[in-house]
Amino acid sequence: MANQPAQPYNLPAEATLEVIGGKWKLLILCYLNCGPMRTSEFRKEIPDLSQKVLTQSLRELEEAGIITRTVYNQVPPKVVYEMSELGNSLRTILDQLGEWGEYYIEARK
Amino acid sequence: MANQPAQPYNLPAEATLEVIGGKWKLLILCYLNCGPMRTSEFRKEIPDLSQKVLTQSLRELEEAGIITRTVYNQVPPKVVYEMSELGNSLRTILDQLGEWGEYYIEARK
DNA sequence: TTCTATAGGAACCTTATGGTTACTTTGTAC
DNA sequence: GTACAAAGTAACCATAAGGTTCCTATAGAA
Numbered sequence: 397m398a399n400q401p402a403q404p405y406n407l408p409a410e411a412t413l414e415v416i417g418g419k420w421k422l423l424i425l426c427y428l429n430c431g432p433m434r435t436s437e438f439r440k441e442i443p444d445l446s447q448k449v450l451t452q453s454l455r456e457l458e459e460a461g462i463i464t465r466t467v468y469n470q471v472p473p474k475v476v477y478e479m480s481e482l483g484n485s486l487r488t489i490l491d492q493l494g495e496w497g498e499y500y501i502e503a504r505k
Numbered sequence: 506m507a508n509q510p511a512q513p514y515n516l517p518a519e520a521t522l523e524v525i526g527g528k529w530k531l532l533i534l535c536y537l538n539c540g541p542m543r544t545s546e547f548r549k550e551i552p553d554l555s556q557k558v559l560t561q562s563l564r565e566l567e568e569a570g571i572i573t574r575t576v577y578n579q580v581p582p583k584v585v586y587e588m589s590e591l592g593n594s595l596r597t598i599l600d601q602l603g604e605w606g607e608y609y610i611e612a613r614k
Numbered sequence: 615t616t617c618t619a620t621a622g623g624a625a626c627c628t629t630a631t632g633g634t635t636a637c638t639t640t641g642t643a644c
Numbered sequence: 645g646t647a648c649a650a651a652g653t654a655a656c657c658a659t660a661a662g663g664t665t666c667c668t669a670t671a672g673a674a
Contacts, residue, residue, distance in 0.1 A: 405606075406531075406532045407531055407532060407535060407603060407606070408602075408603050408604075408606030408607040408609075408610060409531050409535075409599060409602035409603040409606045410531055410606065411606040411609055411610055412602045412603075412605050412606040412609065413522070413525070413526065413531070413602065415609065416522070417522060417526060422515075422516055422518050422519055422522070423515045423516060426516060426518075460613075461612070461613065482609070482612060485605070485608065486605065488601065488605075489601055489602065489605050490518060492597065492598055492601055493517075493518035493521045493522065493598065494516060494517050494518040494521075495517075496521050496594070496595065496597075496598050497514075497516070497517030497518045497519065497520040497521040498517040499594065500517075500520055500521065500524065500591070501517060501520055503570070503591060504569075504570065
């Protein structure tokens with residue numbers, strides 16, 4: 397139960413992994429990279445992703461400032477998620493992770 | 506207990522995160538980026554990293570083909586770890602993760 | 615007036631990951 | 645012959661992350 401140090405990371409790169417890490421966040425960001433999405437659209441596109449983990453992941457991405465959440469005051473509810481400025485700055489990284497992943501999968505065959 | 510699908514990833518980028526993910530792997534790779542290291546050197550440099558998690562992480566990186574392990578047949582034992590070719594191909598990614606992490610930490614202040 | 619659609623919360627369980635402690639092996643130095 | 649060094653392994657525990665099921669609110673449609 398030690399207090400958190402001023403800088404909780406050994407390396408800045410860990411901050412990046414903390415933001416995009418987790419089982420589904422990359423996939424969520426990948427969809428948002430193509431444009432805004434509502435919750436129900438995520439549910440249809442990624443049926444294996446449970447409601448709970450979806451909203452949890454979206455909340456964390458929102459708190460990290462990577463995506464924005466817009467609530468339309470209507471019934472039934474409508475909530476739209478999209479990339480923020482900060483989120484867009486991640487694009488290069490996401491692309492590179494994908495490229496190296498392809499290379500790696502190929503190299504391991 | 507479902508069988509693994511042919512491709513266990515939704516995205517190739519997930520393969521990358523699987524390789525470098527975990528609490529200590531980035532740090533380990535960061536040290537190896539500067540040159541070969543023996544186990545005892547890791548223990549001194551990263552005292553918060555337990556023996557168990559260290560060897561476990563090194564094993565996984567080795568299985569991923571990212572690092573190599575060389576055992577010298579002597580007593581007391583001597584084991585040296587270093588980056589492989591494949592490991593070196595990760596360098597750009599690691600750098601970018603670090604750069605974005607710095608940017609992000611700054612942007613969040 | 616009952617049903618539907620949408621987004622989410624609450625309670626609970628399971629598994630993965632990380633951490634701790636104690637033990638092992640074996641040649642050399644004291 | 646005892647102690648030490650290096651690189652582990654084994655058994656165990658704690659916490660985090662992910663997953664399941666059921667519940668809620670509310671306007672309009674049937």
